[in-house]
Amino acid sequence: MSSPPSRVGQSGAVKRILQEIREMRQAGSGDFVAAPLDDNMFDWHFTIRGPRDTEFEGGIYHGRIVLPSDYPFKPPDLMLLTPSGRFETGKKICLSISGFHPEFWQPSWSIRTVLVALIAFLPTDPQGAIGSLEYSKEERRAFAAQSTSWKCPVCGVVNADHFSTQQAPNLEQRPIPDTERQVADQHEPAAEQQRASVAEHVAPAEQTPRQEESPRTQAPTTAHQASSASGSDVLWSAITLTLFISILAILIKKIVV
Known part of the structure; x- marks a missing residue:
């Protein structure tokens, strides 16, 4: 020794x-x-x-x-x-x-x-x-x-x-x-395979939430459309009521005269 x-x-x-x-x-x-x-x-x-x-x-x-x-x-x-x-x-x-x-x-x-x-x-x-x-x-x-x-x-x-x-x-x-670098390069293919393997397992896990989020993403749009439609109905109802009241007022005025 x-x-x-x-x-x-x-x-x-x-x-x-x-x-x-x-x-x-x-x-x-x-x-x-x-x-x-x-x-x-x-x-x-x-x-x-x-x-x-x-x-x-x-x-x-x-x-x-x-x-x-x-x-x-x-x-x-x-x-x-x-x-x-x-x-x-x-x-x-x-x-x-x-x-x-x-x-x-x-x-x-x-x-x-x-x-x-x-x-x-x-x-x-x-x-x-x-x-x-x-x-x-x-x-x-x-x-x-x-x-x-x-x-x-x-x-x-x-x-x-x-x-x-x-x-x-x-x-x-x-x-x-x-050089020392050549030794490191010899291990790089194995490292690349490991990274690819990890990517294969990670990718599906990342895609699943996105697919589940799609209905949630569309939900606000549907609600907005329903809200818009409801608002339009109320507006037309108000206009119709206003016209009816105006016509009724004119008729009453003529009868009185």
């Missing part, structure tokens, strides 16, 4: 790490899980699923991400602890998103970015990179089958317990990200 880094200049790193912890809890993924150790938030343990249609399909791999004290301005170190046939266990992995290549790292990237990229890198050609292994596909499939029962001596969790009912990630839908 790594020792906590110096406290000097850690305030920004701690704030960023706490933010990522919240985001991990609020927006989980079916492809990976990750969390810091209880006694050191700079030391994270993660578990990823092997991508579909590769020799890693069905495999579940556990590993570590060690964040520098000035994270996110410098990249993390990462390593796999579960045998995979792709990376040496317990040895730092040389990737463009790791501490081996700080020149490529961008502060906008996150632990989520690193894990998505690591899944995409699994089936790629090692090309002799540090920490890589060149096992055959058959050997890697054997490692994948054995990986589900692997148990982390630090976390105490068996790999299979992390993903008991979820499907493996599809690399066609999970390209290697260049």
Whole structure:
């Protein structure tokens, strides 16, 4: 287990790490899980699923991400602890998103970015990179089958317990990200489906009151029309009565004369 880094200049790193912890809890993924150790938030343990249609399909791999004290301005170190046939266990992995290549790292990237990229890198050609292994596909499939029962001596969790009912990630839908935004974009279709589903359920509820309000809306108009008609009848009655009285008065006057 790594020792906590110096406290000097850690305030920004701690704030960023706490933010990522919240985001991990609020927006989980079916492809990976990750969390810091209880006694050191700079030391994270993660578990990823092997991508579909590769020799890693069905495999579940556990590993570590060690964040520098000035994270996110410098990249993390990462390593796999579960045998995979792709990376040496317990040895730092040389990737463009790791501490081996700080020149490529961008502060906008996150632990989520690193894990998505690591899944995409699994089936790629090692090309002799540090920490890589060149096992055959058959050997890697054997490692994948054995990986589900692997148990982390630090976390105490068996790999299979992390993903008991979820499907493996599809690399066609999970390209290697260049920025944090690309990771967010990958979740946008699901969010759109959720919003559409909500809209489908809300729309009928909004239309029902409007249909019920239609008779009520028409009622004042009908009453107004009835009131107008009643007023007209009264007016004509008054005019008729006035004419009758006038004629009667003329007749009486003539009789008297």
